Amino acid sequence: MLRFREAAVSDGDAHALLASYFAERAAGFPPEQGVYRPTFPAPAQFAPPAGVFLVVEDDGADGSPAPLGCGGVRRIEPSPDGLVRYEVKHLWLAPAARGRGAGRRLLAELEARAIAFGAEELVLDTNASLEAAGGLYRTAGFEHVEPYNDNPNATDWYGKRVG
Numbered sequence: 001m002l003r004f005r006e007a008a009v010s011d012g013d014a015h016a017l018l019a020s021y022f023a024e025r026a027a028g029f030p031p032e033q034g035v036y037r038p039t040f041p042a043p044a045q046f047a048p049p050a051g052v053f054l055v056v057e058d059d060g061a062d063g064s065p066a067p068l069g070c071g072g073v074r075r076i077e078p079s080p081d082g083l084v085r086y087e088v089k090h091l092w093l094a095p096a097a098r099g100r101g102a103g104r105r106l107l108a109e110l111e112a113r114a115i116a117f118g119a120e121e122l123v124l125d126t127n128a129s130l131e132a133a134g135g136l137y138r139t140a141g142f143e144h145v146e147p148y149n150d151n152p153n154a155t156d157w158y159g160k161r162v163g
Contacts, residue, residue: 002102004054004109005065009041009072013055017070021092025153030129037152041089045074049117051086056093056106069093071106073114076148079121083161086114088124091133098132107140111162120163125154 007014022038029036046053051074060066071091079085088110093103114122123145126133134156142158149157 002056002058002105003065004106005057007053007055007070008043009046009053010043011055013067014053014070015040017055017067017092017094018090020094021070021090024092025127028129029153030127033127033155034152041072041074046072050075051117052110052113053090054106054109054113056097056102058097068097069102069106071110073110073117073119073122075117075119076123079123079148079159083120084118084163085121085123086117086119088114088122091124103133103136104140107136111140111160115163118163121159121161123148123157123159125149125151125157127153128155 009018018040026036045051051072053072054070055067056069057065057067069092072089073086074089076085076087091106111122124137137158142160145157145159147157
C-alpha cells in the first residue's frame with residue numbers, strides 16, 4: 001500500500017533517493033544545455049512549517065517499507081502580487097514505480113501539505129526534456145509562468161493558485 005513518510009532530507013532513505021534522482025537527471029540531461037548541476041537541499045528548508053519532504057513507500061517483497069520516490073515543498077519569497085508561495089521540489093519516482101499514478105498522488109499530497117502551511121500559490125521548475133513531468137503538472141492544473149528563479153537546470157516554470 002502506497003504511503004508517504006515525512007523525512008529530513010538528510011535521512012538515509014531521503015538522501016539515497018535524492019542521489020538516485022540527481023544521477024538519473026545528470027545521465028539524461030540534454031547535452032546542448034550544458035552539465036546538470038545537482039544541489040542537495042538544506043534540511044531547514046523542508047522542515048515544518050517552512051516545508052516538508054516526503055519519502056514515498058510501498059510494501060517490499062518481505063512486507064517491510066520499501067522507499068520508491070520522494071518530493072518536497074518549501075516556502076519561498078512571496079509572489080509579485082504578495083501571495084504566500086511554496087515551491088514543489090525534487091519530485092521523483094524510481095523507474096519501476098512510474099506509470100501507476102504514484103507521481104500524481106505524491107503531487108496532490110505535497111499540494112495539500114503546502115495548503116495546510118498557508119500556501120496561496122504553488123510553483124515549480126522543470127526541464128522540457130522531462131515530458132512526462134510536464135504533462136503531470138499541466139493535468140494537475142499548473143500553467144506556464146515567467147521564471148521565478150535562476151535554476152540553471154530549468155527550462156520551464158509552472159504555477160498554480162491554491163488555498
